[in-house]
Amino acid sequence: MTIVEAVIIAIVEGLTEFLPVSSTGHMIIASSLMGIEKDAFTKLFEVAIQLGAIMAVVVLYWKKFFDFKRPLFYVKLAVAVIPALVLGYLFSDKIDAMLESPLTVALSLLLGGLVLVWIDRAFQRPGIHEEENISFGKAFIIGCWQCLAMIPGVSRSASSIIGGMQQKLDRNLAAEFSFFLAVPTMAAATAHSLILKDWELAPGVKSKGYEMLLGSTDKLVLFIVGNVVAFAVAWLAIRFFIGFLQRHGFRWFGYYRIAAGVILLILLGLKVIQ
Template sequence: MSILHVIILSIVEGLTEFLPVSSTGHMIVTSSLLGLEKTDFLELFEICIQLGAILAVVVLYWKKFFDFARWRFYGKLLIALIPALVLGVIFAHKIKELLKMPAVVGVSFLVGGIVLLFIDNVFKNPVIDEEEGISYPKAFIIGIWQCLAMIPGVSRSAASIIGGMQQKLTRRAAAEFSFFLAVPTMCAATAKDLWDYHKAHGALASGEIKYLALGNVIAFVVAILAMKFFVDYLKKHGFKLFGYYRILAGIIVLLLVWKGILQ
């Protein structure tokens, strides 16, 4: 793994983390196309730089995120996080195995794309346009939807936004709650992976720390730009463009797997 690989993967992560196209799926495909060996550090890197992208939420929404008078907001995030914590522990080994399978990513891209083509017509007449209207049970259900993203290629952003729309949130409100929920989710995932890596390999080497730091900074900057675009676009146009993109990407990935280019 080189500096160039770090830059490419981090840009891909920042661009795709908040779009409903699956950042994990894109990084799996990108690392395979770059010919990178699926080492423990590469797997750690792909998880940890998501934290850098997620921290863009804290910066762009810092007034809302650090309004400690709104304690119910933090309670909703914790409630929504519970399903991912429980299922993440139960299925940790299986998830690790799926992360090594580009074919799973291709199928997920394709199926998810078809879903996005029709999702705007499924959940109509939203009634909740602000986080204050989200109850604890609704937050928990959105958290269950988020768990679909444990399958590589199923976008965490898309799953949680669709979960919000299913709970009568507007597209904007669902997207923002998805962003907020990403912060504790990715903090927990990063902490777990760092701890697992430390147990298996000891302390990170100086070069590994440098790669992680650089990757997080790049992902953070790119994610800020992507978030601003996504919220504005989603409010005006919905999911169809992303659906078409996912279908095309899924077909290409499956063809590359069939030809043996993606292993």
């Protein structure tokens, strides 16, 4: 992976992580189009640059994240992240295998787009407009919805927002809670990829993520640059998303996903993407 390729993937991550269009799916498409080899470092990079995107949420909502007078906020996030932690631990290898499948991404983009076109009309009578009114049970159910995003192309943002609206949150609150939930979820995924997971560099040769980075100056530079770019782009994307959502709802993201899914299926059929 070159520095230019790393920057492009980081831009894709920052743009799409908090929009309901699937950042993982778009990174798989981008790396496939650029012909980047799906080696251990590429897979690590695509997970670990989420760290930059996480920090964008923390900076934008720093008053919320560091308001220690409201401990229930942190408890709700902890409850909501439990399903992802459990399933992510149990099915880590299967999830990694799916990350190599552009066909899975294409079908998920298409089906998810149809759901987003329908979603604004499905939940027109929200009853919860403030985070304080989200119960622990509702937080847990939203966390269960988020687990659908373990399928590449589904979108963590889309699944958790849909879960929030299904639990009667208005769409702005559902989007914001999705941002908040992203922090512990993505922090756990990043920590697992860097510290706990054994990456196979070659048959019989394994390495922790942090060992891979510290053992190569080039890889460490790509990791740092990727996170800085992802942070800056995600910061802008979040600010755009909330304003766009207030004016237009989800349907345009649905139309985009449908078009992207169809185009990707065509590219796969023509063998432009393998």
